Amino acid sequence: MTPGDAVPMAAASSGARSTAWDQVIFSMIAALAVLMVCYPVLVVALRSISKEEIGSSLTLEWITAVFDSARSREALVNTVIYTAGASVLAMGLGVLLAFLSARTDMPGGRTIGFLALLPMLVPPFILVVGWVAIADPSAGFINILASALTGRRTTWVNINTMSGLIWMTGLFLTPYVYLLVAAGFRSSDSAMEEAARVSGAGRLRLLYTIILPLQRPALLAALLLVIIMAAGDFIIPATVGLKAKIYMLPSLIWQNHSSFPARPGLAAAQSLLLVAVGLLCIYFQRRALSRGGRYTTVGGKGSRPMLFPLGKLRYPLGVLALLFALSSSVIPLLAVGSMAFMKYWSPYALKPENLTWRNFNYMLFEYPQVWPSAQHSLFLGFTGATACVVLAIALAWYVIRMRGKFAGIVEYAMVLPLGIPGIALGVGILSLWILVPGGIYGTLWILLLAYVTAHIPVAMQFVSSALHRIHTDLEDAPRISGQAWAGTLWLIDVPLMRPALIGCWLLMYVVILREISLVILLYNPSTIVLSVGLMDVWSNGFYPELAVYSLLLLVLGVVPVAVLWKFARFSSD
Amino acid sequence: MKFSEDASGLSVWGLIKSYGGEGGVRALDNFSLDFPAGQCTVLLGPSGCGKTTVLRSIAGLIAPDEGRITIDRSVVFDASAGSDVPPEKRRLGMVFQSYALWPHLSVAENIAYPLLSAGMPKTEVARRTNAMLAWIGLTGMGSRYVHELSGGQQQRISLARAMVAKPRAILFDEPLSNLDARLRERMRLELLALRQQAPFTSIYVTHDQLEAMTLADRVVVMRAGKIEQVGSPEEVYKRPRTRFSADFVGIPNLLDATVRSITGSDLIVETAVGALAARSWRTDWTSGARCTVAARPTLLMVQPGDAGEGRSGRVIRSVFQGASTIELIEFDGTEVAIESLGEERHAPGSIVAVKPALGAVFAVLDD
Numbered sequence: 001m002t003p004g005d006a007v008p009m010a011a012a013s014s015g016a017r018s019t020a021w022d023q024v025i026f027s028m029i030a031a032l033a034v035l036m037v038c039y040p041v042l043v044v045a046l047r048s049i050s051k052e053e054i055g056s057s058l059t060l061e062w063i064t065a066v067f068d069s070a071r072s073r074e075a076l077v078n079t080v081i082y083t084a085g086a087s088v089l090a091m092g093l094g095v096l097l098a099f100l101s102a103r104t105d106m107p108g109g110r111t112i113g114f115l116a117l118l119p120m121l122v123p124p125f126i127l128v129v130g131w132v133a134i135a136d137p138s139a140g141f142i143n144i145l146a147s148a149l150t151g152r153r154t155t156w157v158n159i160n161t162m163s164g165l166i167w168m169t170g171l172f173l174t175p176y177v178y179l180l181v182a183a184g185f186r187s188s189d190s191a192m193e194e195a196a197r198v199s200g201a202g203r204l205r206l207l208y209t210i211i212l213p214l215q216r217p218a219l220l221a222a223l224l225l226v227i228i229m230a231a232g233d234f235i236i237p238a239t240v241g242l243k244a245k246i247y248m249l250p251s252l253i254w255q256n257h258s259s260f261p262a263r264p265g266l267a268a269a270q271s272l273l274l275v276a277v278g279l280l281c282i283y284f285q286r287r288a289l290s291r292g293g294r295y296t297t298v299g300g301k302g303s304r305p306m307l308f309p310l311g312k313l314r315y316p317l318g319v320l321a322l323l324f325a326l327s328s329s330v331i332p333l334l335a336v337g338s339m340a341f342m343k344y345w346s347p348y349a350l351k352p353e354n355l356t357w358r359n360f361n362y363m364l365f366e367y368p369q370v371w372p373s374a375q376h377s378l379f380l381g382f383t384g385a386t387a388c389v390v391l392a393i394a395l396a397w398y399v400i401r402m403r404g405k406f407a408g409i410v411e412y413a414m415v416l417p418l419g420i421p422g423i424a425l426g427v428g429i430l431s432l433w434i435l436v437p438g439g440i441y442g443t444l445w446i447l448l449l450a451y452v453t454a455h456i457p458v459a460m461q462f463v464s465s466a467l468h469r470i471h472t473d474l475e476d477a478p479r480i481s482g483q484a485w486a487g488t489l490w491l492i493d494v495p496l497m498r499p500a501l502i503g504c505w506l507l508m509y510v511v512i513l514r515e516i517s518l519v520i521l522l523y524n525p526s527t528i529v530l531s532v533g534l535m536d537v538w539s540n541g542f543y544p545e546l547a548v549y550s551l552l553l554l555v556l557g558v559v560p561v562a563v564l565w566k567f568a569r570f571s572s573d
Numbered sequence: 574m575k576f577s578e579d580a581s582g583l584s585v586w587g588l589i590k591s592y593g594g595e596g597g598v599r600a601l602d603n604f605s606l607d608f609p610a611g612q613c614t615v616l617l618g619p620s621g622c623g624k625t626t627v628l629r630s631i632a633g634l635i636a637p638d639e640g641r642i643t644i645d646r647s648v649v650f651d652a653s654a655g656s657d658v659p660p661e662k663r664r665l666g667m668v669f670q671s672y673a674l675w676p677h678l679s680v681a682e683n684i685a686y687p688l689l690s691a692g693m694p695k696t697e698v699a700r701r702t703n704a705m706l707a708w709i710g711l712t713g714m715g716s717r718y719v720h721e722l723s724g725g726q727q728q729r730i731s732l733a734r735a736m737v738a739k740p741r742a743i744l745f746d747e748p749l750s751n752l753d754a755r756l757r758e759r760m761r762l763e764l765l766a767l768r769q770q771a772p773f774t775s776i777y778v779t780h781d782q783l784e785a786m787t788l789a790d791r792v793v794v795m796r797a798g799k800i801e802q803v804g805s806p807e808e809v810y811k812r813p814r815t816r817f818s819a820d821f822v823g824i825p826n827l828l829d830a831t832v833r834s835i836t837g838s839d840l841i842v843e844t845a846v847g848a849l850a851a852r853s854w855r856t857d858w859t860s861g862a863r864c865t866v867a868a869r870p871t872l873l874m875v876q877p878g879d880a881g882e883g884r885s886g887r888v889i890r891s892v893f894q895g896a897s898t899i900e901l902i903e904f905d906g907t908e909v910a911i912e913s914l915g916e917e918r919h920a921p922g923s924i925v926a927v928k929p930a931l932g933a934v935f936a937v938l939d940d
Contacts (some may be wrong), residue, residue, distance in 0.1 A: 191673035194634050197660040198667040198744075199734065200690035209686075213677045 026398045030406055033395055034413040036453050040428025041275060041420065047268035047431045054431060062269035072270065075247040079231060082165060082248055086230040089170025091223055093324060094177025100321050102185040103211075104308045107318045115325035116178045121558060122329050123514035124172050124235050125534050126550045129543065130332020131168050132240065133339045135159040141335065160244035169236050171328035173226045180222040184215045190305040203308060217288050224285040228278045232421020234517030239538055249274055250423045250517065257427070257521055268431065271424035278419030286415065333554075340547035363548040369533050370549070374556065376444060377513055377530040381556075384451040385508035389501055391452065392459035396467050397489055418457045422517030425454055430521050442524050450522055451512045458511075459504050466500035467493065506561050513557045530556070582610035582774055583631065583742055588640035590626050590798075600626040601637060602798035608742070610645075611772040615785040617821065618795035624778045626798075628744050631776065632667055633660035644741050661690070666735030666743040670750055672727045674719040680730055681706065681715030687738035705733040725756050732764075742774040749784060761787050782822050786810060794818045811869075812936045814854050819867040819938060825910045826868040830937070832858050840937060842866055845904040846873060846927050847884040853937035865938045870912035872933040875900055875919065876926045885926055891918045902927060 043054065051059045066072050097116045101109035119127065134141050137158040146154040158164060188211065196210045212219070237248040249270050256267035310317055339345060341355045363370055395414060399407045417425065429450050433441045440446045470493055494501070516531040523532050530553045537546045585608075590601040600623045608614045616624035629635045631642055633649065636657055642650040644665070649658040666687070674683050681702050688698045706712050709729040719727060728748060735743050749757045761784055768775070768788070779785055785792050786806040794801040794809060794817070802814040813819035816827060830842040830849075835858055840851045844866055851866055858864070886902040886909070898918055900911050902925060911927065919925055929935070 189671070189673070191669045191671050192675055194632070194660070195667065195669055195673035195731075195734070196675075196686065196690075197634070198632050198663075198665055199687035200661045200664070200738065201686070202659070202661050205690060210675060214675070216677060 023402065023404065026394060026402060027404055027406070029391070029394045030398045030404060030410045033391060033456065034406070034410055036449070037413050037416050037456065039432060040425050040453065041279075041416065042428075043432045044268050044271050044275060044424060044428040047427070048265060048272045050265065052265075053435060055435075059265075062263075062265040063272075065266050066269045066273060069266070071247060072252065072266065075249050075252045075270075076273075078162070078246055079248045079250075081162060082169070082237070083227055083230040085162070085166035086169035086173060086233075087223060087226045089166060090173035090177050090226045090230075091219075093170065093174045094222065095181055095219070097174070097321055097325065098178050098182035098185050100317060102182050103305065104310050104317075106310055106314060106321065108322065112318075112321050112325045113178075113182065115322070115329065117175050118325075118329040119172060120175045120179075121510065121561065122333065123531070123550065123553050123557060125239075125514070125516070125531065126336050126554055127168060127172055127328065127332045128236060128239050129339070129546055129550050130335040131159050131164075132543065133335035133345075133547075134332065135164065139345060159240060162246055165236055165241055165244070165246065168240070169230055169233055171324075172236075173229055174324075174328060176225055176229070177222045180218050180225070181215060184218045185211075186305075188214060188305050193305060207308075217291065220288040221285050224281040224288070228281045228419060228421075231277055232274055232423065232517070234421070234423050234520070238516075238520075238535070250421060253423050253427065254520055257430075264427075264431070268427055271421075271427045274421045274424050275419065278421060278424075279416065280419075282415060282419035336547045336550060339544055340551055342544045345543040359544045359548045363545050364552070367545070367549075369528055369536065370552070373528045373530045373533040374552065376447075376527060377553075378556065380444060380447055380451060380529060381509045381513045381560075384448055384455075384512045385505045387448065387452050388455050388459040388508045389463070389505050391456060392463040392504065393489070393494070393497075393501075395456075395460055396463040397493075400464060400467050401472075401489075414457050414460045416457070417454050420454075422454060422515065423520070426450065426518050426521040429453070442527065444527050446522050447519050447527060447529070450518050451515065454515070454518050455508055455511060459508055462500055462504035462507070463497065466497040470496050502564055506564055509560060510557050513553065582612075582645070583608035583776070584641075584643045585627065585631065586641045586643075588627065588630060588637045588642070590623075590630065590635070590637045599798050601630070601640075604640070604798060604800065606793060606800065606803075608774065608776055609791075610774050612790040613768060613775045613777060613788055614791045614793060615777045615779060615789035616793050616795055617779060617782060617785040618801075619780055619821070622795040623798040624795050625746060627795075628746055628776060628778050631742075632665055632744055633658060633663050664738070664741050666738065666740035668728075668731050668735045668743065668745045668748040670747045672719075672731040672751070674727055674731055674734075676719055679716050679718055680711065680722070683719065683730055684715075684733045684737055687734065687740075691738060701737055705737050709733045724752050725760060728752065728760055729763075732767075736773070742776060745775060745777040745779075747779055748777075750779075750781070764788060786822075794821055812852065812854070813867050813938065815938055815940050816865065816867075819936070824867045824869055826870065827938070828866045828868055828907065828909070830864050830866045832860055832862045832864060832937075835860060839934075842935070842937060844868070845884070845907040846886070846909055847929070849929055849935045850933065851935040851937045853939070855937070855939050858937075865940070867936045867938055868909065869935075870899065870910045872930050872935065873909070873911045873927055874930050875902070875911055875913060875917075876928070884928070885924055888919045888921055888923050888925055890921055893918065900925075 046054050048062050049058050049060065051057050051061075066076070094116075097112060100106045101113040101116070106112075132140070135143070135157045137143060137155045137160060140157065140159065142157050143155050146156040159168070192214065193206060193210060196206050201209060232250060234250040234254070237246070237251040238254060241248055241251055253267045253270050253274075256263045256270070340359055341357070343354050343356050343358070395410060398404045399411050404410075420428075429446065430441075433439055433446055440449070514531055516535065519529060519532055520535065523529060528536075530549075534546065534549055534553065537549050584606070586605045588601045588604040589599070591597045591599050600621075602623075604623065604627060606614075606627075616627060618624050626635065626637075630637045630640075630650070631644075636650065637652060639652045640650070641648060641652070644663060648654075648656060649663050650656065675686075678686070684705050685698050685702045688701055693701075702715065703712075706715050709732065711726060711729065714722070714726075719730070722730070731748070749760050752760060765787055777784075777788055789806050791803065792806050792809045793803050796817050802809055802818045804812075809818060810822050813822055813824065819827060828844045828846070830844040830851075832840055833843050833848065834841045838852055838856065840853060840858060842849055842851045842864060846868070849866060849868070853864075884904060886904040889901045889903050889908065892899045892901070897912050897914050898916075900913070900919060902909050902911060904927075909927070
């Protein structure tokens with residue numbers, strides 16, 4: 001052996017050694033992550049068949065009570081109606097807006113497309129407050145207007161009804177449908193549509209035999225997502241829903257936990273039902289998406305798909321679409337904005353002499369909870385988003401590049417939280433850690449754990465798709481020159497994925513800041529966060545202050561997005 | 574170009590189509606052509622010559638700015654009258670480059686689609702679909718999905734779908750260009766066999782001269798939205814009218830020449846490789862005029878040594894390509910490619926004599 005050979009040999013063996021260490025470390029991270037997402041489901045299941053805390057004698061009384069107790073049965077029926085109604089509304093609106101803006105000659109399609117996505121940035125609480133301001137039976141803008149027009153007390157719309165709740169949730173879920181469906185409409189293969197037209201299909205037949213069926217996987221995935229989100233939705237049932245005395249499972253779970261007499265066993269059983277529905281939906285959604293594979297075919301010459309001419313309906317439909325797009329973000333925001341300046345809540349008060357800065361002054365400087373909760377929220381937003389991204393990188397690396405022993409299990413497990421409603425996840429986490437003496441219960445750390453558990457699936461999807469796009473040659477080069485895997489990850493992949501990682505971080509930050517259902521059972525007065533603080537103000541019923549508070553949440557949520565968005569855009573293409 | 578609206582088959586007249594608004598690219602520049610019934614007309618040209626625009630205008634997938642289109646004597650498009658029959662009412666069949674088969678439908682459902690669109694009763698649809706499946710050799714595979722089949726099978730399904738409703742004409746938009754070379758060759762011969770079994774009116778767009786030569790009853794060479802030359806494949810290949818046509822059908826030797834004598838339409842021209850018998854489409858040649866001759870590489874012969882009546886040249890390169898040999902020979906600064914089936918090859922630098930093959934008639938170009 002010549003002296004020259006010794007150098008690469010040494011490099012190779014040191015590389016192999018650190019690879020073994022990498023394997024151990026990454027495997028441990030993966031195992032802990034699987035544990036983190038799985039135990040809440042097990043704990044919920046155990047708690048729902050335990051008489052007292054976990055470990056006490058077993059019973060089926062809680063599970064039967066879900067269906068036997070009048071209140072629970074009522075909530076069950078309401079949840080079904082609410083979920084069905086909101087899903088139908090969101091699907092209808094989302095698909096229609098996506099189709100109109102992507103595939104017709106409707107004016108302003110791009111603007112409407114942007115507006116349709118805007119509610120994803122706005123915390124749902126603002127939509128709730130806004131729609132209360134607009135459609136409250138006595139003091140809502142619309143009914144005030146109706147009374148003024150008819151000359152007597154008139155109620156045209158009432159938000160405190162099942163249809164009111166469905167309306168708000170449907171609007172809130174529409175952007176998710178739009179997001180999943182619009183891209184498909186826009187990129188559909190024009191040759192397939194031309195083939196149908198030459199084969200004798202008129203526009204309508206083309207639409208329902210070719211265009212819509214081609215989007216079947218995306219439509220099904222959107223429907224299942226919307227069902228999960230509606231069934232597990234907490235904020236609307238817990239605010240307007242409780243005010244209107246329309247009980248639903250998520251709000252009932254909260255009450256069974258926190259109101260006297262507390263019945264955590266029943267809450268766990270109700271959670272278990274929601275989890276079962278959610279996981280079932282996730283299963284079918286995955287199946288639909290994986291079967292979508294056969295929908296990808298040989299690409300042809302890429303001409304843009306034809307735009308459906310709307311004829312005389314162009315402008316009316318454009319205005320209608322704009323109105324719907326606006327009513328899920330801009331209109332409620334304006335309502336909240338105007339409410340924030342009122343001395344007392346009545347649209348009649350919207351005169352110069354009744355406007356005031358007092359609400360801002362009070363909420364921002366005098367209200368005792370506001371700054372602690374803002375601090376906690378910001379802390380959790382930053383650490384939570386960072387933790388999600390870092391963990392997602394480690395897991396994606398383990399699954400995609402290392403193809404570790406448990407890669408398959410990790411992949412499946414990381415999907416689970418998508419099917420678990422926040423309130424149910426909260427029940428699971430609470431039921432375990434309340435038993436651990438001197439542990440993290442009652443600290444900010446348990447909230448952090450909850451956030452990471454709930455949002456790791458989405459973070460992992462983000463990072464995985466970014467990692468898949470990086471060609472392995474780019475990684476092999478430094479590895480051949482002696483870098484270990486971890487070094488490669490840090491030096492090559494992380495910089496290449498930067499836009500995706502920033503985007504992922506932002507999304508995590510936004511959803512953590514607005515999250516309520518997850519933490520409503522886990523917080524205590526010393527760890528209150530902004531979104532939970534909003535629930536307090538809501539129950540006090542002083543809406544102008546609520547408006548200020550929710551605007552603060554909006555600002556804190558949107559500012560980092562606006563700042564960092566520039567960096568994300570910078571190299572995203 | 575004569576235009577007869579009473580002919581059965583397809584006619585387009587005065588088609589103009591511009592892209593990119595005023596001053597944009599003219600994809601079609603006053604394009605007129607008859608497509609006789611029962612014949613296969615191949616539109617041949619490089620990308621951007623407007624051949625696909627003609628096809629899509631006939632299908633009704635794009636509307637020309639000006640012009641008229643008739644199918645079997647009925648007007649389907651007339652810009653001046655503002656009439657435009659939508660594609661679904663034109664009763665045509667079309668085969669796409671990407672096959673454009675629908676992945677959410679089975680093979681049989683794909684084929685049956687035009688029949689169902691026409692509102693045909695279910696039993697008749699099933700009968701015709703099964704007949705079509707048998708015809709393309711996919712009997713029993715009707716319930717499969719498109720992604721389970723090979724490229725060649727997909728192409729056949731796409732053809733069956735285009736033919737099943739007995740359309741007035743079938744439009745082919747570069748249907749073989751997604752296939753690999755061997756499969757392309759096989760499909761080309763299959764298409765030819767089909768056409769010979771039962772002739773149907775077809776318009777075929779391609780940039781592959783071999784496809785054009787094999788499949789066409791008539792080849793239309795297109796350039797920049799206009800017709801460069803129309804004729805039978807043999808005519809276009811043996812007597813290209815212009816440099817562009819000669820180049821596009823694959824003739825590498827365009828030789829400068831001088832007209833020496835004229836006898837009716839027969840010319841004798843003087844070139845670097847000697848005097849050649851030639852023919853031209855133009856009739857206004859005078860003795861001594863400069864012209865260009867397209868010399869097909871197979872019409873010249875190489876003989877070793879400078880003996881004989883041929884002109885002498887120096888071998889630059891000899892390229893063995895299996896069935897034939899191409900030799901690149903220089904005559905006073907003019908390079909000429911000569912293709913021979915013989916086994917004999919010549920070393921670079923050696924001097925050889927070249928003469929035209931017995932009875933060879935060369936093409937004098939118009940430009």
